[in-house]
Amino acid sequence: MTMTNIHKLLNQIASAEAQLQTTQFLAPCVKGGRVRTRVAGMLYTFTPKPRQFEGWGIFQPMDEQTATLVEVADLPQISAYLQQFPAIRLRLAYPLQNRSWLAYPINEADMWQRFKTVRPFAVHLVTEGVAFEQILTRWNGNSCWFEEVDRRADPAIAEALQSNLKQLAPIEELQFKGITPEMRTLYELATQQIEEFAQPQRDEKRLRQALKLGGGELHQFQDRGDYWTVDWTTADGVRHTSAIAKEDLTVVSSGICLSGRDRDFDLQSLVGVMEHQEW
Numbered sequence: 001m002t003m004t005n006i007h008k009l010l011n012q013i014a015s016a017e018a019q020l021q022t023t024q025f026l027a028p029c030v031k032g033g034r035v036r037t038r039v040a041g042m043l044y045t046f047t048p049k050p051r052q053f054e055g056w057g058i059f060q061p062m063d064e065q066t067a068t069l070v071e072v073a074d075l076p077q078i079s080a081y082l083q084q085f086p087a088i089r090l091r092l093a094y095p096l097q098n099r100s101w102l103a104y105p106i107n108e109a110d111m112w113q114r115f116k117t118v119r120p121f122a123v124h125l126v127t128e129g130v131a132f133e134q135i136l137t138r139w140n141g142n143s144c145w146f147e148e149v150d151r152r153a154d155p156a157i158a159e160a161l162q163s164n165l166k167q168l169a170p171i172e173e174l175q176f177k178g179i180t181p182e183m184r185t186l187y188e189l190a191t192q193q194i195e196e197f198a199q200p201q202r203d204e205k206r207l208r209q210a211l212k213l214g215g216g217e218l219h220q221f222q223d224r225g226d227y228w229t230v231d232w233t234t235a236d237g238v239r240h241t242s243a244i245a246k247e248d249l250t251v252v253s254s255g256i257c258l259s260g261r262d263r264d265f266d267l268q269s270l271v272g273v274m275e276h277q278e279w
Helices: 003-020 075-082 108-115 155-166 181-191 199-214 267-278
Strands: 025-029 035-039 042-049 055-061 066-072 087-097 100-105 121-124 134-139 144-149 217-223 227-233 239-245 251-253
Touching: 025 035, 025 075, 035 055, 042 055, 055 075, 075 144, 087 121, 087 144, 087 181, 100 108, 100 181, 121 134, 155 181, 199 217, 199 227, 199 267, 239 267
Parallel strands: 042 066, 121 144
Antiparallel strands: 025 055, 035 042, 055 066, 087 100, 087 134, 100 121, 134 144, 217 227, 227 239, 239 251
């Protein structure tokens, strides 16, 4: 770098620092985060005061490290700021912390074509919306910022997903009009935050339901790799232990002699076989 270029850069920095003291800027801020602005081509990052502010604010730099909140930005100011950036339509999955949510694209193909990535996004400063609702966001190259709930979206889709989640429906059973692969991915993301969807709980629900349909009752089960050892009772309280395949709940070993026909039965039908054997 020549001396001329060095002097030019130093003058640019000096000019930016001079402007910095008289510049107010609008920026979004998450709780405990920092705010940024560009002055005379120079990017500055500040610690906001108050430190725990969260929202859209007008800031005044105090020095090169700190900026004070002058006032909370109004909706027209926020809207004008967001219009600078490309829009991304997402569906909310679950809250992360404070006013940030995890969300997933509504159209993976469009997402890949425009941004060369398909993944969940953390969306900041979400002011309205519930799980599975479709929203409009803006991507500034580093972060995704909430703009508004997408009023063009069909509310029945969010309601269907919410209803399935409330009923703890497994993702493989998820089915309703208008469902897409993106919605299945979104639903799977949401279930990861619910204890009842953990694999042991899902396994127990599956075994308990199969036995109940046959008239039996689950006591306990043990994971044996490709199958479970299931302790259960018939309606009259007689206890049995059977080996049950995980894939389709067919009987690996019933615990009684079925003349080599164990695989002809599943857990539900086995209950009736056992009751007949007792009789």
